[in-house]
């Protein structure tokens with residue numbers, strides 16, 4: 243077996259009838275290494291993948307110590323170009339350019355590095371190890387290209403802005419596009435418009451009154467974003483809030499999800515998001531099992547009607563893996579109920595459930611001010627009893643429930659409205675002691691008086707990707723059950739609250755295996 247580490251998604255795009263995904267990859271070891279490369283895979287449907295030869299590897303002084311993260315921009319005339327960070331011979335981070343050798347090859351198998359690399363080097367005042375991860379570039383109203391690079395100055399994370407007329411000569415702009423007072427170094431920034439009145443995606447260069455902009459930055463092991471307005475004439479991004487690096491910030495995902503990247507899929511008019519989902523086991527475990535790191539299921543991302551946050555949903559193509567289905571309508575889950583959902587493969591499933599909570603009157607009061615939902619989930623875990631909740635799913639569970647990963651909700655009465663808490667409780671996910679079992683949690687911005695509380699979970703052996711409130715809150719987790727074999731894995735609905743809840747609608751499917759290089763493959767193994 244090989245030993246490989248998969249991390250950041252790089253340069254996703256649609257070209258020549260196929261989706262391309264590059265990613266940070268260590269071909270020499272199961273964990274992050276000192277010679278990272280750009281691996282390359284392609285797909286016709288975002289689900290089944292073909293691995294190609296590596297796209298970019300360290301070869302020249304400007305990237306001899308690694309080819310780190312970056313992005314693709316499609317130039318006029320349908321010409322993709324890669325901007326990536328190279329670690330040069332002195333281990334300084336520099337930005338490099340590469341272009342396809344043969345544009346008529348839809349697989350874009352070979353990439354040629356620009357003869358005049360590097361095209362950007364750390365500017366004055368910026369440390370050589372704090373200048374990386376170029377975004378997809380966009381065109382301003384003046385026709386000039388813009389790109390941002392992750393960096394920091396005096397412990398303030400920022401997006402350094404460069405401009406260019408020809409994509410080759412880049413000039414640093416006088417001030418960063420964004421500087422954050424409260425965060426450290428920014429990795430893998432992403433900057434893109436979202437429509438304010440449609441779920442459709444828009445091209446990265448679009449600027450008009452019907453879009454807002456998203457600024458995403460990766461720091462403190464999480465992907466945070468703010469929304470705002472971008473003005474390319476003034477070269478300003480005016481955000482509606484600031485990054486605080488606390489639980490108050492908006493995040494794509496409140497579990498494991500980092501160094502993400504989006505791209506505009508012009509065939510289906512949608513923006514697609516990918517993130518790196520790392521392991522929760524130890525480095526020693528990774529070396530023993532011979533690999534580490536997953537890519538999330540790609541998600542469509544768009545602005546919520548409220549304009550206050552993004553919504554995310556697994557791309558529709560995931561439904562092609564759906565196999566046999568079970569459905570439930572109008573079933574009451576009494577206090578203390580644990581109800582097995584049989585008839586599907588619990589180890590690999592897609593479950594969507596809508597809960598109705600009729601007994602709202604006497605729920606506990608909670609003032610959410612200053613409350614960290616993740617800590618609250620740790621305290622009010624799956625086995626505690628509230629009035630309304632915990633209720634939800636017990637995934638990847640052994641028959642006797644010794645091992646289980648609970649994805650659940652609690653409902654509280656707040657000062658002005660009800661508060662819905664969503665948690666992913668890993669504390670009993672595995673009998674293995676050395677794995678990280680931190681509980682994750684976040685609030686879901688829904689009013690249970692007006693709508694049902696929904697949960698969709700994509701379960702696959704060692705990963706559970708959960709979408710609460712129809713994509714308002716996402717939590718991804720990695721777990722390593724020991725007791726349950728694929729066949730012995732179980733899935734339950736539960737209600738530990740003192741009030742009943744109603745499963746108003748549930749649809750769940752066994753999921754087939756995706757094909758990698760034409761063969762049905764296990765996407766993720768627990769061990």
Ligand SMILES: OC[C@H]1O[C@@](CO)(OC[C@@]2(O[C@H]3O[C@H](CO)[C@@H](O)[C@H](O)[C@H]3O)O[C@H](CO)[C@@H](O)[C@@H]2O)[C@@H](O)[C@@H]1O
Nearest residue numbers: 249250266274278310311312327374375429430500501
């Ligand atoms: O592959 C390099 C790209 O990855 C990014 C974002 O994920 O930087 C990753 C980063 O962390 C790696 O090294 C750490 C040890 O130094 C290790 O703990 C972690 O698991 C690794 O992913 O790489 C640098 C240098 O090590 C570190 O500062 C980062 O957090 C992205 O910024 C890079 O382009």
